[in-house]
Amino acid sequence: xxxxxxxxxxxxxxxxxxxxxxxxxxxxxxxxxxxxxxxxxxxxxxxxxxxxxxxxxxxxxxxxxxxxxxxxxxxxxxxxxxxxxxxxxxxxxxxxxxxxxxxxxxxxxxxxxxxxxxxxxxxxxxxxxxxxxxxxxxxxxxxxxxxxxxxxxxxxxxxxxxxxxxxxxxxxxxxxxxxxxxxxxxxxxxxxxxxxxxxxxxxxxxxxxxxxxxxxxxxxxxxxxxxxxxxxxxxxxxxxxxxxxxxxxxxxxxxxxxxxxxxxxxxxxxxxxxxxxxxxxxxxxxxxxxx
Ligand code: SAM
Numbered sequence: 001x002x003x004x005x006x007x008x009x010x011x012x013x014x015x016x017x018x019x020x021x022x023x024x025x026x027x028x029x030x031x032x033x034x035x036x037x038x039x040x041x042x043x044x045x046x047x048x049x050x051x052x053x054x055x056x057x058x059x060x061x062x063x064x065x066x067x068x069x070x071x072x073x074x075x076x077x078x079x080x081x082x083x084x085x086x087x088x089x090x091x092x093x094x095x096x097x098x099x100x101x102x103x104x105x106x107x108x109x110x111x112x113x114x115x116x117x118x119x120x121x122x123x124x125x126x127x128x129x130x131x132x133x134x135x136x137x138x139x140x141x142x143x144x145x146x147x148x149x150x151x152x153x154x155x156x157x158x159x160x161x162x163x164x165x166x167x168x169x170x171x172x173x174x175x176x177x178x179x180x181x182x183x184x185x186x187x188x189x190x191x192x193x194x195x196x197x198x199x200x201x202x203x204x205x206x207x208x209x210x211x212x213x214x215x216x217x218x219x220x221x222x223x224x225x226x227x228x229x230x231x232x233x234x235x236x237x238x239x240x241x242x243x244x245x246x247x248x249x250x251x252x253x254x255x256x257x258x259x260x261x262x263x264x265x266x267x268x269x270x271x272x273x274x275x276x277x278x279x280x281x282x283x284x285x286x287x288x289x290x291x
Contacts, residue, residue, distance in 0.1 A: 003108040007034070007081035009072075011101065013090040013116030016222075017195035019050055021117045027051050029114050033083040037072060039096050043087045060084065065096050069103040076109045083114075090118040094138045094164055120162045123190035123224035126200060127160070130229065134160040140173060142166075147173065149257035151180035156246030158229040167219045174209035177227060181205060186228040192221040242283055248272045252284050261288060 010029045015021040030036060030053045037060040038044035044057060060068055072082055084091050084100060091097035104111050120136050137154070140163055141147045154161060165173050170189070177187065183206025191199045201208055201218065205227070212218040230246075242248040251271050255264035265281040272280075 002110045003077065005079060006109055007076040007079050008110045008112050009076060009101065009104045010081065010083045010112050010114050011091050011097065012083045012085050012114040013118065014044075014047055014085050014088060016089045016117045016119050016122065016193055017198075019047070021194060022047070022051065023114070023116050026114050026116055027053065030055055030083050030085070032081070034080045035072075035075065036083045036085060037068075037100065039086040039091075044085055047085075055083070060096055060100060062096050065099040069100045072100060073103055073107045073109065076104065077107070088117070088119075090116070093118055093120065093136075117194070119164065119190075119193055119222065119224050122193050123188070123226050124160070124162055126190060127188035127226040128202060129160050129186060129188060129226055131160065133158075133229075134162055136162045139164045139166075140169075142169065144172065144176070146257070148176050148180065149253060151176055153250045153253045155180050156230045156250065158232065160229050161227040163225040163227070165223045165225050167221060167223055170219045170223050170225070171209065171212045173225065174205060174212050177225070178205040178209050181227060181230070183207075183209075185230075188226045189218070190224045190226065191218070193224070195221070197221060243279075244272055244275060248275055248280065248283055249287065252280065252287055256284060256287060261285070 010033060012026050012029050014026065030048065030051070033055055036044065036055050036057045038057045039061050041057045041059050048055065058068070076082060084097050086095035086097060089095065092101055101111055124131055124134060135157065140150055183204060185205045187203070187205050187208055189201040189208060191197070199217070201211065203211070248268060251268045252264055255267055259267070261284050262281070265284040266277060268284070269275045269277045269280040
């Protein structure tokens with residue numbers, strides 16, 4: 001139930017590079033709210049200055065969001081409307097904001113989207129890969145073994161995959177993707193979207209990995225990696241056929257990286273419908289042996 005007389009929480013998207021991408025409604029909202037909760041007040045200060053917005057700010061980042069949310073909720077209950085922004089793009093998308101949005105919704109505050117730039121959606125829209133179904137995977141784990149386990153678990157995912165990646169890791173990630181998904185899988189790297197050095201690289205994962213290693217500009221700036229989904233039969237062929245459309249292999253691969261084989265098999269049998277303990281155990285042995 002929405003609280004009458006309460007302020008609202010406006011979740012305002014800001015540009016991911018080109019200032020022209022702040023919407024007219026975004027600017028008006030930043031101007032009209034009594035307070036802006038910003039990931040980094042110095043960073044947002046530059047944006048506000050460029051648009052002549054003088055609204056006071058309070059910081060809201062990963063390390064203080066849980067503590068700060070109750071105080072902001074109290075202010076909204078008292079009638080103050082607050083705009084939530086992150087450094088760039090849409091708040092709460094691989095950025096702070098989720099905790100405040102969750103707490104505000106739970107407290108009966110009206111939460112309003114003021115949409116705009118989002119790097120994942122911008123990259124997907126120009127990737128020239130299927131857009132009808134996709135999954136956003138955010139950042140991959142930085143550690144090599146954890147990253148490879150995550151990618152192996154995604155090998156038979158039929159939907160287009162969207163990843164955020166740091167420029168320091170993009171070469172390794174492309175190599176790991178080529179190993180997990182096959183070097184021939186189509187992908188797109190969108191770099192510096194909306195900025196001066198915006199570049200889009202399209203090709204097979206193997207080619208992109210080679211190109212990234214040989215082009216000094218490739219691993220520079222901000223990057224989104226979009227990878228085509230697995231072909232329809234990949235669950236049965238690439239993964240060696242787990243008999244469950246690849247789901248058993250996906251679950252086992254993640255569990256085997258974390259717990260002993262017997263425990264992984266027992267948990268997988270409970271997680272994947274129609275799988276018995278001994279079937280999961282046999283398949284876990286095969287995966288462990290690389291079959
Ligand atoms: N909330 C943001 C959004 O809506 O896009 C994402 C924030 S996340 C901390 C930052 C990551 O987004 C970067 O590491 C990069 O992967 C991606 N990104 C942000 N701006 C970008 C741009 N201009 N071009 C390409 N990727 C970008």
